[in-house]
Amino acid sequence: MALFDRFKKKAEEVTDEVITDPGGGGTATHSQPDAVETTPAAEEAAPGPAPVDTPPTGEFRTVRVKPGGRGWGTGWTVTPEPGKDLIYSVTGGGIHPVAQRIADLTGGRAFDGFKSKAGFDEIAVAVIDCGGTARIGVYPMKGVLTVDVHGASPSGPLMRFITEENFVSGVTPDDVELVED
Amino acid sequence: MDKYHTTVVAVGEMASEFADGGILVFFGPAAPDELHEFAIITDEAELIGEVAVGDTLHLGDATFSVLSLGAIANSNIAELGHLVVKFNGLTEPELPGDVSVPAVPAPRVTEGTVVRITGGDN
Numbered sequence: 376m377a378l379f380d381r382f383k384k385k386a387e388e389v390t391d392e393v394i395t396d397p398g399g400g401g402t403a404t405h406s407q408p409d410a411v412e413t414t415p416a417a418e419e420a421a422p423g424p425a426p427v428d429t430p431p432t433g434e435f436r437t438v439r440v441k442p443g444g445r446g447w448g449t450g451w452t453v454t455p456e457p458g459k460d461l462i463y464s465v466t467g468g469g470i471h472p473v474a475q476r477i478a479d480l481t482g483g484r485a486f487d488g489f490k491s492k493a494g495f496d497e498i499a500v501a502v503i504d505c506g507g508t509a510r511i512g513v514y515p516m517k518g519v520l521t522v523d524v525h526g527a528s529p530s531g532p533l534m535r536f537i538t539e540e541n542f543v544s545g546v547t548p549d550d551v552e553l554v555e556d
Numbered sequence: 557m558d559k560y561h562t563t564v565v566a567v568g569e570m571a572s573e574f575a576d577g578g579i580l581v582f583f584g585p586a587a588p589d590e591l592h593e594f595a596i597i598t599d600e601a602e603l604i605g606e607v608a609v610g611d612t613l614h615l616g617d618a619t620f621s622v623l624s625l626g627a628i629a630n631s632n633i634a635e636l637g638h639l640v641v642k643f644n645g646l647t648e649p650e651l652p653g654d655v656s657v658p659a660v661p662a663p664r665v666t667e668g669t670v671v672r673i674t675g676g677d678n
Contacts, residue, residue, distance in 0.1 A: 465588060467635035488588045489636065495590070506628055506653025508640055509574075509581040513590050525628075525652060532573050533594070 424548050430482035435460065437554040438480050440500075445526035446545020452554055453520060455483035455499040463488050465514075466504040466524070473524050474502040476548040495519055507531070515541040522546050559611065560633060560673040562601035564665055570594035575662040578644055580615075582671065584637020596665055603634040610676035613641065613657055616669045620657035628652045639671075 430436050441450035455462075462481070464474035465488035478485035483499050501514040502522045512533020514521040519541070526545030529537035565585070570593050574581055583595040607630055611622040620641075626649035632638040642650065645659030665671075 465591075467631060467638075489586045492588065504628075506626060506632070506640065507651040508579060508642075508653065509594065509638075510591065513594070517590060527651065530651070531579065532570075532577050 424476065424551070427480055427553060429479050432482070433457070435482045436480060438477055438551050439554050440477070440522055440543055440546055441550045441552075442543050443526060443545030443547050443550050446523075446543060446550075447526065447528045448539045448543035450543045450550075451520065451540065453477065453481065453500045455481050459497055459499055460484055461486045461493055461498045463493060463498045463501045463519075465489065465501060465510060471502050471504060471524055472548050473522060473546055473551065476551045477502070477522075480551065480553050509533075511542070512536050557604065558672050558674055559605035559607060560601060560603050560639075560671070562598040562637070562671050564596055564598055564667055564669040564671065566592065566597040567666060568593045568595050568597070571596055575664075578642060578659070578662055580639075580641040580643075580662050580665065582637065582639040582641070587636070587638075598637055598671060601637060603630065605675065606630050607633065607655065607673050608676070612674050612676070613655070614670070614672040614674065615663050615665055618663045620660075622655060622657060622673075623647050624649045624654070624656045626650075626652035626654045629655050 435455045437452050437454040439450060439452050442448045460483045462474045462478040462483045462485045464470045464485060470485045470487050474485050477500060486493060495517050498519050500520040500522060503510045504524045505511040505527055506525055507527035508531040511523060511527055512531055516533055516536040521542045523544035524546055574594055581595045582598055583591055584598060585600055587595060607625060609622055609624060613620045613622055624647050632653055639655060640653045642654050642656050643659055643662050644656055646656045649656060
């Protein structure tokens with residue numbers, strides 16, 4: 376994590392080594408005929424949810440988001456619409472894998488709420504990593520479907536806005552699945 | 557040396573509602589607008605050292621001992637300038653983002669209040 380990298384560098388005072396290429400580029404050599412490397416058939420995908428073809432631009436699909444093992448809520452379906460297609464990630468470390476998964480499956484646009492601004496009416500669903508007090512109530516309060524990647528239960532002064540219809544928590548990428556028509 | 561040092565630049569309208577509930581929610585300047593309503597926004601600041609139990613939280617001149625902190629408290633501060641202080645006196649964190657201090661009334665913070673976290677010995 377970035378914090379600890381900074382820690383380490385201060386302790387060790389590592390200086391970056393710049394490796395220069397002794398060969399230098401430039402002289403064109405006669406390229407050999409392509410030696411085609413045969414890769415093992417069907418390279419194994421990384422463990423996790425199976426990759427899915429993202430729908431063509433402008434076409435949206437529906438996903439069902441269900442609560443994770445220790446999560447709260449019963450889950451619901453999300454379908455982006457034209458003009459309301461942002462998968463709005465308000466999380467540390469940029470766009471969260473859950474937000475990316477929802478975007479990949481639905482055709483919505485993953486969006487980093489800490490980097491850019493968006494209107495609430497453009498948001499199909501918000502993805503937060505709230506420990507349970509602050510962000511957890513804001514998006515339900517604004518009428519935005521909210522996915523929390525931590526298994527938080529409604530708490531804090533805004534908990535009165537949180538319902539099973541607008542909030543689900545403990546969600547991992549495996550808890551997001553395409554709803555076939 | 558301070559583990560964390562920043563200054564309040566804005567206080568959201570709903571922040572007092574949270575304070576009445578014994579909670580102060582801080583966010584760094586990159587927080588989207590909708591979080592500004594209830595949060596106390598601080599300057600961009602680096603987390604120099606990991607916060608630990610026994611450290612001291614300074615809000616202006618007031619000081620509070622850190623009694624417990626949740627598993628994501630440090631990464632929240634480092635990545636988002638997001639600090640959730642709960643005046644609940646708990647020695648076990650209630651929620652993973654919490655930094656718990658003694659159960660006293662939350663102090664008033666205003667624009668210009670300096671927020672610091674220092675190591676246990678300071």
